[in-house]
Amino acid sequence: MSTPVATTKPAEPGTTLIEDSTCTFCGCVCDDIDITVKDNHIVDAKRACVLGKAWFYNHHADDRPSCLIEGQPASVEAGVERAARILTDAKYPIIYGLSDTTSEAQRVAVGIGDTIGGTVDTTTSVCHGPSGMAFQGVGEVTCTLGEIANRGDLIIFWGGNPAESHPRHFTKYSLMPKGMFVPNGRKDRTAVGVDVRKTKTAKAMDLFFQIKPRADFEALWTLRALAKGIDIDPEQVKSDTGIELARWQDLMDRMKAAKFGVILFGMGLTMTRGKHLNSEALLCLVRDMNAYTRFVAKPMRGHGNVTGADNVVTWQTGYPFGVNMSRGYPRFNPGEYTTSDTLARGEADAALLIACDPMANFSQPARERLMAIPYIALDPKDTPTTRAATVAFTTATYGINTPGTVYRMDDVPIFLRPAFPSSHPSDFDVLSAIQRRVTELKK
Amino acid sequence: MLTLRYKAETPIPVEVEGLTPSAVRTMPLAEIERFEIFHGNRKRPLAEFFDVSGDPSDARLEFEGSLSGVHWIGAQMSEGEVHIRGDAGRHVGSEMTGGTIHVHGNASDWVGGEMHGGLIHVHGHAGHLVGSAYRGSRLGMTGGTILVDGSVGNEVGLTLRRGLVAIGGNCGDFVGANMIAGTVLVFGESGNRPAAGMRRGTVGLLGGHPPALLVTFRKTCVCKPPVLRLALAHLQSLNFLVPDDCWDADYGVYNGDRVTVGRGEILVRES
């Protein structure tokens, strides 16, 4: 976009320069990072934000074993064998994670789930799963990020803090770009924040609405009513949302006057009381607005390839997450087949965890169940989850060590340019080996 | 009466879809014992999990034991009676078209999911999504009656199209959300955002301490709605406990949800 092209200096001797490399730390999936590699270490990541730099700089070749079985080093083959036996013995095996790996690896993982008659779920279910459910209820009006950059003139950030979670979003996509129909960039745009607290994002906004905690639904409902010109009680609006009706009316007037309005929303909606119905209220508002002007919504996806996980699971099974294949065919039911539920209720009897850390962030009953069952973990990092695994594989890091395809938060597929090789196998390699073995065992 | 005494102890879901009064009505016991059910991803014969006895020809099934891990009991049944003497799992009476189910204990989520007819009476508590649509469906429950004596979770009667749901205890958030028509009555207290997105139909909040309604509901009057008395009488005839003070109370009538076609009503007990 309007970020200037770096003049490429020739690489210093002993270093390699990889231009237009992709960062997969967050859903921005910036593909304009120029990486300088020296001695299997990334020493420069031009244009990467603070999160991207941390992502690139903290990866070095290491000599940890690629496989541990019950904490002891083992060969990858032995690990695969043990993993395959755990998964085929199980009656309710679950496969979870998948948002920080390539779509090539995700495709194999879903295949394993199919072969073993297990349940496949991704980190979507603890993140924007509710938005996916809302989308199943009412649909969604959206666009790719370049449309926002070229047309968006009223940008609303709701329930998220992109200044800290997606640091280059403003610059690359949503506020700064000098677009075809917004040639003056930031000056042609009005930025609005809606959140329960004043974050770093709030400071970058032209208008900020600090709403009462857990009142997002009421705020969205107020806006829906105003869009339709419905008469509503100002006192109730104030008491429900913490904001005067007049301010909401002003916002609605601006929304209707916009040429291309955008609402980018985050966990503030999906993970607070109301969840998918909060997301649904927002998607309905945006749909309603299209009677008056062009308006789109976009969930701010977190991890680099969580969008890819949704896409892969959907095209292979028909459903985006929480997919059970116990009966030999896919069934979908969030709340029943989603991982926090299958673990917390003690239903899962084995697990294959890929690039995720439930031991660090799931509920106590879920963690207790995970401790009680045999499970396999694949991760480039050493985490509480890998440390308690029956079989732990240290795998190469996608995008740094391995090529592959990822999907940006707006479903645009981007290919990874790896910086340096790893001695560890990739997720794709390990999962493919497991897939081959479980297929043999299930014959 | 066919008795099925649950003898397994397993945390892994047991699914008994297809095991309905009609399905087994003319089966000899030996065949019923071989009836295939699912234990996780394994197909197993019924007898591995239940001791089977009695005679199914009167279309009455009695489940005994703690069946909170047994799911789809009575799903798609069309006739007969099912009694669960204990707790039940998820999807009790899902998509049923006729007959009666009594849960003499608690039930889990999705009681009567997309039900079309018949009666379900849960004598204990139930979970989320009682009498509701499954994700993505244009319509939810289209007929029948669900009674829960105890309390329930969120999204009771989600996208309800027709039918009656009565909750003796409390309900969670979003009761009657996206309702198209039909009636949901809550005798205890309700969580927030009742009837959000309601098109038509009635949600009754009879507990006396109602939550704040959404700003798109407008109070039109206070009265003693005759249709409510009829509903209460009907519930009583089904052996559902109707508190004495509901009959003659005053009810505020709130029309909405005006963000949609808004021809529904929430009745809020005022006295």
Added chain:
Amino acid sequence: MSSGFFKVAGGTVYDPVHGINGERRDIWIRDGKIVDAPPAPDVRPDKTIDASGLVVMPGGVDMHCHIAGPKVNSARKMRPEDKRKAEKVVRTAGTRSGTMGSVPSTFATGYKYAGMGYTTAFDAAIPPLAARHVHEEFEDTPCIDKGFFVLMGNNHFVMQSIQRKEPERLRSFIAWLLGAAKGYTPKIVNPGGVEVWKQLPSGNVHGLDENVEHFGVTARQIIEQVARAVEELRLPHSVHLHCNNLGMPGNWRTTLETMKTFGDSRGHLSHIQFHSYGGGDADETTFNSKAKELVEYVDAHPNLTVDVGQVLFGETTTMTADGPLGYYLSNAFKSKWFSSDTEMESGCGIAPIEYKNTSLVHSLQWAIGLEWYLLAKDPWRVVMSTDHPNGGSFLAYPQIIQLLMDRTYRHDMLKQVHPAVLERSTLGDLTREYSLYEICIITRSGPARILGLPNKGHLGPGADADITIYTPNDDKTKMFEMPRAVIKSGVLIVDQGEIREPLTGKLLYVAPEYDRGIESDVADWFEKYYSIRFRNYQVPLEYLHGAEEIPTT
């Protein structure tokens, strides 16, 4: 000692490209291709299928369907309810599980096409920004060869080149873009209309000569110029066009004007049924059929080809790159609605729909599709499609065949639809019945020829060994629903309804020559407007597994 030959012996062969109309013939296969019979009479085939008494045709070719990519996948995601009660596709030792409904999952799509004797399918509308997504889904769509058409009718670079009156620049760009995406031909959907939709609420273009703001071009210019560029590039398939005003009463005039716009250039108009309506003023009660008038024009102009876009009654999902159309349909049917605008390139609209035989409009749509087949003089230029899933599922093709071959069946169905169909269309008067030869043309030989695929749609030496063997049955639906056997690339992949070998299938693409100078122009354009880097946009050949370039002519 293996001879390497596979023989399909003594079948009743239909091969319209070679004028073979139900003659008893042997077919010899080697290395995935159909070959001449070995000259030495003592050469034994390794494998023989005895096809005596069975009908043998080339594998089916679906030249217009929606089976992969972001639009299709969003429809899958959006409609869990569509699958919950639909047929279950159960995993077996050799095949993956899946879901059906109106938008099947990828493995199921491949198995079902193959199961019906289809061996090639083209996705009709892909924004090139999403090309990699399509290639990934295609890899998970087994048993069939695949390709896709690349959306260009609302592409900013295309419109700018036209506005600047630079046809060489346009031509080079089109060639570059096809090679970058590994696509097959330019696809134009509601030219200009989708760009206006992005600019204005309910925005659209309503005629060929309306100006598209900011770009200063008209639909007519877009169609004319792109069609000409395709001819100059000598692409195997013509430009593929979804006309403006789809679905509107009175749109037949737009369609006729559009047909005239092609001049001498080849042009393929897709799902023509949706563009054949008389009446006016957006008033559905005036709806009537103008199929006859349009068929006459197409018959008289051999540069034009169409696929029908047949409507079948029942529930399905509409999905189109025509963004404003999706909005219109979701409002008309009060259904959930998905819309996504792809920067610089295209739009998309998805809405569930139910076609009812009690509805005047739906009944007419059904009738108009059939009128097209039955009135057209040249079956080589009228291809069977349902615009899957917009008019109905591809699984309905056998039923369409029966409607065409069996006029009693057709008239029985006609009695069940809205009675106004009899006055507002000519279907009641049409007694024609298709022969097997003609069915073979409209389902394989014709589309293969129109697509410019030299090795598909026929059974002569050099053809890909894609062969379908049917058991004759008076019930044509049954006959075509369940072939006796299906051979793909010389491998028996389906045997009595069971998938034996779910091979991956090839990606068919074009890579026309172009002036490399265009690349710096395009790179600048990317720099200014795209949210992805120019270098990361193109799909290299190494990314694909099993691809075949179809040469320009």
